[in-house]
Amino acid sequence: MPKKALENLTESMFYVLMALNHAPMCGIEIAAFIEQRTEKAIRIGPATLYTLLAKFEKEKYIREIEVDGRRRTYQITEKGTKAYSDEVARLKRCIADAEKEGEFDDV
Amino acid sequence: MCKQDKKKKRIYRLPPIPAYDIEGTESWLESMAKQGWFLSGSGFFAGVAIFEKGEPKAIRYRLDAAPKSTGVWSDGGGEPDEEARAISEALGWKYVASRGNFYIYSSDDPAAQEFNTDPQVQALALDLVRRRERASLVSTIIWAAIYPLCMAYGSVLMMMIALGTGLFLLGALLVTWAACRSLVQVLHLHKLQKQMRSGEPLTHKKDWRKRAVWHKAEPFLFFVLALAWGTGLFQVWSANVTEEKQQDLKTYRQELPFGTMEALIPGAEFEWDDFGLGNTIEVNSDILAPEVITLSQFGTLSLEDGAAIEGALYVDYFETLTPWMAKELAREYQVYDRHKNRRHYQTLQLPDLGVDYAAAYTAIFPTVILTEDNRMIRISFHQYSDRNTMPLEEWAVILAEEFKAHG
Numbered sequence: 001m002p003k004k005a006l007e008n009l010t011e012s013m014f015y016v017l018m019a020l021n022h023a024p025m026c027g028i029e030i031a032a033f034i035e036q037r038t039e040k041a042i043r044i045g046p047a048t049l050y051t052l053l054a055k056f057e058k059e060k061y062i063r064e065i066e067v068d069g070r071r072r073t074y075q076i077t078e079k080g081t082k083a084y085s086d087e088v089a090r091l092k093r094c095i096a097d098a099e100k101e102g103e104f105d106d107v
Numbered sequence: 108m109c110k111q112d113k114k115k116k117r118i119y120r121l122p123p124i125p126a127y128d129i130e131g132t133e134s135w136l137e138s139m140a141k142q143g144w145f146l147s148g149s150g151f152f153a154g155v156a157i158f159e160k161g162e163p164k165a166i167r168y169r170l171d172a173a174p175k176s177t178g179v180w181s182d183g184g185g186e187p188d189e190e191a192r193a194i195s196e197a198l199g200w201k202y203v204a205s206r207g208n209f210y211i212y213s214s215d216d217p218a219a220q221e222f223n224t225d226p227q228v229q230a231l232a233l234d235l236v237r238r239r240e241r242a243s244l245v246s247t248i249i250w251a252a253i254y255p256l257c258m259a260y261g262s263v264l265m266m267m268i269a270l271g272t273g274l275f276l277l278g279a280l281l282v283t284w285a286a287c288r289s290l291v292q293v294l295h296l297h298k299l300q301k302q303m304r305s306g307e308p309l310t311h312k313k314d315w316r317k318r319a320v321w322h323k324a325e326p327f328l329f330f331v332l333a334l335a336w337g338t339g340l341f342q343v344w345s346a347n348v349t350e351e352k353q354q355d356l357k358t359y360r361q362e363l364p365f366g367t368m369e370a371l372i373p374g375a376e377f378e379w380d381d382f383g384l385g386n387t388i389e390v391n392s393d394i395l396a397p398e399v400i401t402l403s404q405f406g407t408l409s410l411e412d413g414a415a416i417e418g419a420l421y422v423d424y425f426e427t428l429t430p431w432m433a434k435e436l437a438r439e440y441q442v443y444d445r446h447k448n449r450r451h452y453q454t455l456q457l458p459d460l461g462v463d464y465a466a467a468y469t470a471i472f473p474t475v476i477l478t479e480d481n482r483m484i485r486i487s488f489h490q491y492s493d494r495n496t497m498p499l500e501e502w503a504v505i506l507a508e509e510f511k512a513h514g
Binding site: 011031042045051052053054070 | 171174189190191192193195197198200212220221222225232
């Protein structure tokens with residue numbers, strides 16, 4: 001269990017940052033991006049999404065750049081980009097280690 | 108569901124599960140929906156759930172931890188923010204109402220994504236709720252228990268007798284009950300968070316019928332007892348303010364278990380001083396102190412040589428159940444007087460009065476506290492004439508003898 005909530009990103013956290021790293025988006029666009037990028041393998045729930053947006057904003061991983069009625073658009077910050085790229089690097093190391101084991105060559 | 112309910116368009120139900128029980132609440136609401144009753148937009152009023160009639164169907168209800176208070180007077184009127192509602196609606200979920208620290212959403216679209224898809228993120232959301240409940244628990248303990256004790260300088264026995272032991276114990280029960288409720292909620296949320304942090308999602312299925320009777324009855328019982336306590340407290344306050352139990356000391360004919368000013372100089376002529384207040388007696392009774400007498404007497408003792416002692420005597424007399432209680436009451440009164448009159452408090456010397464316990468001090472007026480067996484008396488004697496005064500050593504001895512004699 002990580003000591004801090006965002007120390008290790010969960011799958012949902014990772015994909016939300018991925019979406020915002022791609023481009024500034026509002027919540028609904030983030031949900032659609034994740035579903036499309038993962039080919040419906042991951043469909044983020046609304047409560048998970050807006051909880052994460054609030055948490056990321058509080059931790060300064062993202063910032064709000066536009067409000068249009070009920071729609072709020074977010075942009076990833078430097079801190080968020082670093083967290084995302086650190087997680088990508090970590091996942092790549094995990095995959096590299098797994099590939100060395102040679103058991104998942106067919107994946 | 109009874110036949111009468113089937114005809115109604117709206118019904119009211121006491122929830123059979125507490126507000127913090129996420130899975131229980133979801134299961135109960137879904138069970139009601141299968142019978143054709145849907146939680147209305149009014150949600151819950153005074154703890155009662157309001158349902159509206161519709162076609163029975165399988166509908167999912169999900170609870171979402173509110174990031175801020177759901178009270179009507181809070182920011183946003185206790186409802187989720189617009190962005191949360193917009194995202195939920197876009198993904199097939201509708202906000203219905205709030206209860207306790209949670210927002211309630213529903214979806215009748217079986218294809219709609221599950222409301223929470225990441226238990227670890229759901230655990231994050233629960234954090235704020237848990238902190239609010241923990242703060243509420245601490246607040247309850249401080250304001251309902253610690254603060255009153257501090258204000259009374261720890262004088263528990265004194266408070267019990269003054270308020271009435273029954274009322275005090277009922278208040279203590281209610282405070283303990285409220286604190287336990289809060290603690291149970293904190294522990295339950297902690298357990299849920301632990302489960303979510305380990306990656307295990309909620310099942311949304313719980314046998315809510317198991318303790319339904321208790322959960323319906325408990326808030327009602329608490330309310331009834333709280334109402335009874337409030338009524339009792341009001342009666343005590345009202346009696347104090349209107350002084351309805353006070354009697355005129357001048358016309359009081361019952362024998363007193365202690366001496367008054369007349370006893371200070373036998374044979375001296377006693378004349379009442381009537382300043383429009385004082386010269387009163389109040390007799391009460393409590394489980395722990397079957398006889399409690401509060402007396403104030405203003406008068407002048409005139410001597411044969413023309414000298415006079417003018418003063419006011421204030422007496423608090425207690426006949427308690429045991430000698431220990433009498434001594435404890437004496438201790439508490441001393442502590443109370445010492446703290447309340449810190450600037451004027453000074454210990455005074457007393458001769459041997461032949462009683463179980465004796466202490467003297469000045470807390471504005473010279474005061475003597477005595478105990479003998481299960482009785483305790485606190486006497487303050489204010490002499491407001493400088494011409495003739497009786498020293499403490501003299502009047503304390505006389506009143507102590509009177510006190511012992513009436514034992």
